[in-house]
Amino acid sequence: xxxxxxxxxxxxxxxxxxxxxxxxxxxxxxxxxxxxxxxxxxxxxxxxxxxxxxxxxxxxxxxxxxxxxxxxxxxxxxxxxxxxxxxxxxxxxxxxxxxxxxxxxxxxxxxxxxxxxxxxxxxxxxxxxxxxxxxxxxxxx
Amino acid sequence: xxxxxxxxxxxxxxxxxxxxxxxxxxxxxxxxxxxxxxxxxxxxxxxxxxxxxxxxxxxxxxxxxxxxxxxxxxxxxxxxxxxxxxxxxxxxxxxxxxxxxxxxxxxxxxxxxxxxxxxxxxxxxxxxxxxxxxxxxxxxxxxxx
Numbered sequence: 001x002x003x004x005x006x007x008x009x010x011x012x013x014x015x016x017x018x019x020x021x022x023x024x025x026x027x028x029x030x031x032x033x034x035x036x037x038x039x040x041x042x043x044x045x046x047x048x049x050x051x052x053x054x055x056x057x058x059x060x061x062x063x064x065x066x067x068x069x070x071x072x073x074x075x076x077x078x079x080x081x082x083x084x085x086x087x088x089x090x091x092x093x094x095x096x097x098x099x100x101x102x103x104x105x106x107x108x109x110x111x112x113x114x115x116x117x118x119x120x121x122x123x124x125x126x127x128x129x130x131x132x133x134x135x136x137x138x139x140x141x
Numbered sequence: 142x143x144x145x146x147x148x149x150x151x152x153x154x155x156x157x158x159x160x161x162x163x164x165x166x167x168x169x170x171x172x173x174x175x176x177x178x179x180x181x182x183x184x185x186x187x188x189x190x191x192x193x194x195x196x197x198x199x200x201x202x203x204x205x206x207x208x209x210x211x212x213x214x215x216x217x218x219x220x221x222x223x224x225x226x227x228x229x230x231x232x233x234x235x236x237x238x239x240x241x242x243x244x245x246x247x248x249x250x251x252x253x254x255x256x257x258x259x260x261x262x263x264x265x266x267x268x269x270x271x272x273x274x275x276x277x278x279x280x281x282x283x284x285x286x
Contacts (some may be wrong), residue, residue, distance in 0.1 A: 007171055008198035009205075015164035015176065020217055022157020023150060025207075028220030032148055034269075034276040039145040043154040048250060050158025055255035058166030068173030073173050076256075079243065082263050084228075085243020088240025090249070090264040094271025096234030099279065100223055103246040103271065104239060105178040107232075108200065110219065113207045117221045121232040128236020129183045 004070060016109040022047040025110050027101025035099050165252050168199075177248020178203070179239035238268075 021100055023029040023043060028109050032041035040097035102110075102121050168176040172195070177270060181196045190194070210216060223231065239245040242264055249268075253261020 005174070005194065005198045007167075008159055011164050011168050011172070011176070012172055012204075013206055013209060014160055014167070014202075015171025017210065018157045018160030018162075018164060019213065020157070020206055020210050021160060022154050023217065024157070026217060026219050028218075028222070029148065031276055032145060034272045035280065036142060038276050038280055039143050041145045041148040043148070043150045046151045046154035047158035047161065048254075049147050050155045050160075051162040051251045052255045054159060054162025055165035055169070055251055058169045059252075059256045062169055062173075065173070065216050068169070068171055070171050070173075072173045074169075075166075077175065077243070077258075077260075079260060086242050086260060086264055089238045089240070090267035091238070091271045093232050093238030093242060093245060094268035095275045097240060097246075097268060098233040098272040098275025100228055100231035101221070102228075102231065102235065103178075104182060104235065105203065105245070105247050107235075107243040108178065108182070108203050109206050109269040111207075113216075113219065114189050115219065115221070117223070117225070117228055118240070120225050120226045121235075124229040124232025125236035126182070126186070128178070128233040130186055130236075131233075131239045132237045132240035133183070133186055135152040 004026075004072075007070070015105065018051075019106050019109045024103075025106040025113075030101035030103075030106075031098070034101075161247075161251060165247070165255070169252075175248055175252045177244050177252060179236075179245040180243065180248055183240050214216075243266075 019025050024047060030044065031040060032039070033044040062068070062074065067073055100121060102118070104125060107118055107121050107125060111122060152247070165176040168174055174195070181199055185193055185196050221228070244261065244264060247265040249261040256263060
């Protein structure tokens with residue numbers, strides 16, 4: 001079990017380093033990428049290109065697997081429908097992303113930089129997630 | 142539209158992207174899971190104890206990244222112009238929105254697109270469009286409409 005924990009830790013570490021190197025942890029750069037009608041910095045399109053390129057093959061290779069190389073059950077989202085929740089949620093996320101230049105991964109990867117602002121952002125983000133989950137539970141009850 | 146060539150950094154963006162893709166590939170091939178940060182983090186709020194350890198291990202690695210970065214002398218620039226109040230509001234929206242839409246830039250934008258999931262393609266187009274719209278509107282307001 002320990003080897004799994006270490007491996008998960010290293011995956012997180014590689015992901016975080018990728019975010020740092022790519023420029024995703026710089027909100028100013030993210031806003032520059034979203035600023036298509038102003039002075040646009042298209043760099044972050046290359047981040048997605050590189051990331052999708054490699055993961056595409058991984059999902060191809062593993063598409064008929066039931067267990068992973070470390071013997072774990074494959075867990076994939078079985079959600080198929082495109083509904084109002086998906087679009088509204090993504091729209092709200094996009095507004096918050098545009099306002100701050102932070103999305104969840106880079107915000108977490110900025111927690112240990114010694115800056116106060118990412119910490120504030122992450123606390124608010126976790127509160128937002130909690131509110132949504134409380135709202136869902138309230139609706140199901 | 143004008144391209145801001147002074148900030149354009151396709152090489153570091155692409156190499157960072159390859160590392161992100163490598164991590165997403167390893168998470169699926171080794172652990173059979175989607176590397177989606179909002180779901181991994183959000184799951185900690187509702188999940189049972191046995192389902193929490195892998196989330197914590199992954200997130201610990203992610204949070205440790207800048208510490209390793211500074212040890213090897215790599216500290217990229219960070220420009221955060223927003224106020225604490227602005228960031229809190231944005232954080233609430235990002236948390237609520239990614240939870241409602243079941244994913245963020247990593248889960249929908251990288252893994253979902255790589256899986257050619259129609260849900261993730263719609264989600265990515267939506268948050269990109271609203272992000273761009275928000276930046277446009279913000280700059281409009283800042284320059285006095």
